[in-house]
Amino acid sequence: MRRTRPDAAPEEARIVDLTHDGRGVARIDGKAVFVPDALPGERVTIRRTGRHRGYDEAVLVAVSEPSAIRAAPRCPHFGVCGGCALQHLAPPAQLEFKQAQLLESLERIGGVTPREILPPLAGSPWGYRRRARLGVKFVAKKGRVLVGFRERAAPYVADLHECLVLAPPAGELIDPLAELVQSLTIAARVPQIEIAVGDDGCALVLRVLETPGDGDLERLRRFERERGVRLYLQPGGLGTVAPLASDAPALRYRLAEFDLVLEFLPTDFVQVNVELNARMVARAVDRLELGPTDHVLDLFCGIGNFSLPVARCAGRVVGVEGEDALVGRARSNAELNRIGNAAFHTADLTAACDDQAWAQERYDRVLIDPPRAGAREILPLIARCDASCVVYISCHAGSLARDAGILVRNHGFALASAGVMDMFPHTTHVEAMAVFVRQVTK
Secondary structure (H helix, E strand, C coil), X not given: CEECCCCCCCEEEEEEEXXXXXXXXXXXXXXXXXXXXXXXXXXXXXXEEEECCCEEEEEEEEEEECCCCECCCCCCCECCECCCCCCCECHHHHHHHHHHHHHHHHHHXXXXXXXXXXXXXXXXXXXCECEEEEEEEXXXXXCEEEEECEECCCCCECCCCCCCCECCCHHHCHHHHHHHHHHCCCHHHCCEEEEEEECCEEEEEEEXXXXXXXXXXXXXXXXXXXXXXXXXXXXXXXXXXXXXXXXXXXXXXXXXXXXXXXXXXCCCCCCCEHHHHHHHHHHHHHHHCCCCCCEEEEECCCCCCCHHHHHCCCCEEEEEECCHHHHHHHHHHHHHCCCCCEEEEECCCCCCCCCCHHHHCCCCEEEECCCCCCCHHHHHHHHHCCCCXXXXXXXXXXXXXXXXXXXXXXXXXXXXXXXXXXXXXXXXXXXXXXXXXXXXXC
């Protein structure tokens, strides 16, 4: 790539499209120019910052004709902080953008089109994020510690003072956390803070590359008392995470529609958006069309987020997960909620599982919530278990589209419906739900 000089001349351009990562696309002399923060239909002034053989990059200098879907970013850090990419796009338009991304991926990658497009699931676009990993950096030139997401266009920690998308009270703890770390003798040895917020409290996991001394521990305990949070220290891998207070309780969240309380630890995987998770679970259970005798398989079940609501409506549920710790939590949550018709197993779902007893059973319904890589390896097992319906929860439109094509072409399913869920407002992440039904052969 050839970099353009900082004094490159400004240019006028019309934005004609939006990329999958939210950048505006202009075409100048037949060449695509990508412009962050610009929207389709806008007349803008840009300055090129980099030239490539097939495209150029530019920064937005001014907007002379704004789009009707442009919104004023609410966060003063927008444009510098990499935590959000779409605050300049009105929330309803963000949903349309994500729905279009999903449908385009399904058709282009999977060669499939849903019979029904599900209405997007959306909630509040602010204060929604209950899980986050923040960078921490002592910056000698500034003489202070920074806490926040990485910058949008650089690997540095953004200079934040608050975060409007973090769930309370986490969003207001940016400056207090920076002051706390700066007060420690090991300030330069704390690279990361992981945040987890439950219905009943907020937990903060400090990654420490050096053991805190007695004075540091006292400062941490004081912060814990004064701020009403739970602090954990992580000197090594995930297995080393330990609470500052030995009696720290697990975090909890409720799924009120199903009369459930689920416990989790601050490093456990849970869905980021509290409100959207409840709506997503309710829609998934509804789309499974469960009866009291149905036998359901929940793959990548985690702590039981779907398994336990399904157990309220079905005859029996089998949850399978790759991490022993999460399987243990799922079992504990079943006991906590007095659910006796759910069984949980540990298995590597990226490898063959045919020889395991749970994999040889027959199931009426399957729910699957895989990681970004998708579920290609386990699709043959899903096809063999004789389920009439599969509900697929996806955090990556590309892997969902690939798997959808396999289920339809190779395994006799039809894509009955699909739609996006705005789990991460103001970002370009596309979360989706797809429902597959087995084709009836004559």
